[in-house]
Amino acid sequence: MTTFELNANKRTIFGRKTKQLRKQGFVPANIFGKKIKSLAIQLEKSNLLDTMRKAGETGLIHLKIKGDDKTHPVLVSGYAQDPVTNQMLHVDFHEVDLKQKVTAMVPVKVVGESEATKAGLVLVMLKNELEVEALPTDLPDVIEVDVTQLTAVDDSIHAKDLKLDRSKVTLSVEDEEMIVTIQEPESEVVPETTEGEAATEGEIPAESGSDQTSSEPAEGQKPEDKKE
Numbered sequence: 001m002t003t004f005e006l007n008a009n010k011r012t013i014f015g016r017k018t019k020q021l022r023k024q025g026f027v028p029a030n031i032f033g034k035k036i037k038s039l040a041i042q043l044e045k046s047n048l049l050d051t052m053r054k055a056g057e058t059g060l061i062h063l064k065i066k067g068d069d070k071t072h073p074v075l076v077s078g079y080a081q082d083p084v085t086n087q088m089l090h091v092d093f094h095e096v097d098l099k100q101k102v103t104a105m106v107p108v109k110v111v112g113e114s115e116a117t118k119a120g121l122v123l124v125m126l127k128n129e130l131e132v133e134a135l136p137t138d139l140p141d142v143i144e145v146d147v148t149q150l151t152a153v154d155d156s157i158h159a160k161d162l163k164l165d166r167s168k169v170t171l172s173v174e175d176e177e178m179i180v181t182i183q184e185p186e187s188e189v190v191p192e193t194t195e196g197e198a199a200t201e202g203e204i205p206a207e208s209g210s211d212q213t214s215s216e217p218a219e220g221q222k223p224e225d226k227k228e
Contacts, residue, residue, distance in 0.1 A: 001139050003060045006051050010065060011040040018090075027088050031063070031072055033095030039072075041065060049088060052076055058104045058139040063093065073098055073136060096136045103172070105129045106140055108179065112148035116155065116182045123147060127179045130159070131172035138168040145179055156181040 011028055013021055018028045027048050031039040041063075055061055055076065063072040074093035081088055096102055107129045117123050130143055143164065145157055160175035 001058070001060065001137060001141055002054075003062060003137075004051050004055050005062045005064065006043065006047065008041040008043045008063055008065050010067065011042040013042075014040065022087065022089070027091060029091040029093060031074060031093045031095055032077070035097070036072075036095055039065070043091070045088065048091065052079075052091075056107065056141065058106050058141060060096075060136050060139070061093070075102070075104065075136065098136055101133050101135055102139070103131055103133045104139055106132050106143050109142045109144050110147055110180065111144045112146045114147040114150040114182065116150050116152060120185065121153060122183050122185050123150070124181050124183050125179075126181065127173075127177070130179075132164075133170040133172065134168055138165075140164065140169060147180060150180070150182050153182055153184055 008029070011021075013028070021028055021042055022045075025045050026042040027045050029041050029043055029048075031041060051061060057076055059075075061074050061076070063074050065072070072093075072095050074095050076091065077094035078092040079088060080090045108125070108127055110123070110125065114121075114123055132139065132143075134140075143162060145162065147157070149155070150157070157179050158175065159171055159173050159177040159179060162171070162179070164171070
């Protein structure tokens with residue numbers, strides 16, 4: 001797997017005052033872990049965002065704090081963003097033991113092109129990410145799904161078909177869990193029209209078997225005498 005390096009400074013500003021940090025181009029963060037107390041840090045915004053984009057949830061980050069000789073191996077465990085501006089407000093890092101397995105969500109990526117989609121069928125993605133368990137250094141960056149073998153409706157790829165080093169990585173789903181499948185495209189449904197619906201708006205349709213223009217008198221009514 002790919003590893004990354006990130007520099008940080010210890011943070012002495014907390015609460016609402018962290019707004020000033022953000023104005024200065026920093027993002028407040030914390031490091032948590034079983035063997036350490038929570039550490040309050042701040043990171044340069046552009047470097048942080050660039051690293052997070054590349055590392056995702058499974059990329060191991062070697063975090064170096066100024067004034068601390070120790071390098072902290074961490075994973076991004078969570079973050080908060082402004083719902084309107086999407087500004088990064090806060091990040092949580094989880095310090096991991098490189099000798100103990102961890103669980104993480106790994107994105108699923110489709111590779112190749114299916115003959116079925118070339119023929120107009122639809123490739124349906126049922127899982128966009130999968131939970132795995134592995135040592136921090138063995139976490140995959142992405143799980144690739146090769147769809148070139150899918151050629152017909154109902155052709156599928158299951159968890160057991162994924163190419164992973166099962167001696168290092170354990171999937172949390174059952175072997176028969178479906179990841180992708182091929183389906184027919186949804187056809188446009190044309191609503192059925194009932195008798196009389198085809199009449200022009202505002203026009204009363206004639207009853208079946210009757211003639212609206214008939215001049216015959218109604219039953220029991222005498223016809224008018226013809227005037228000469």
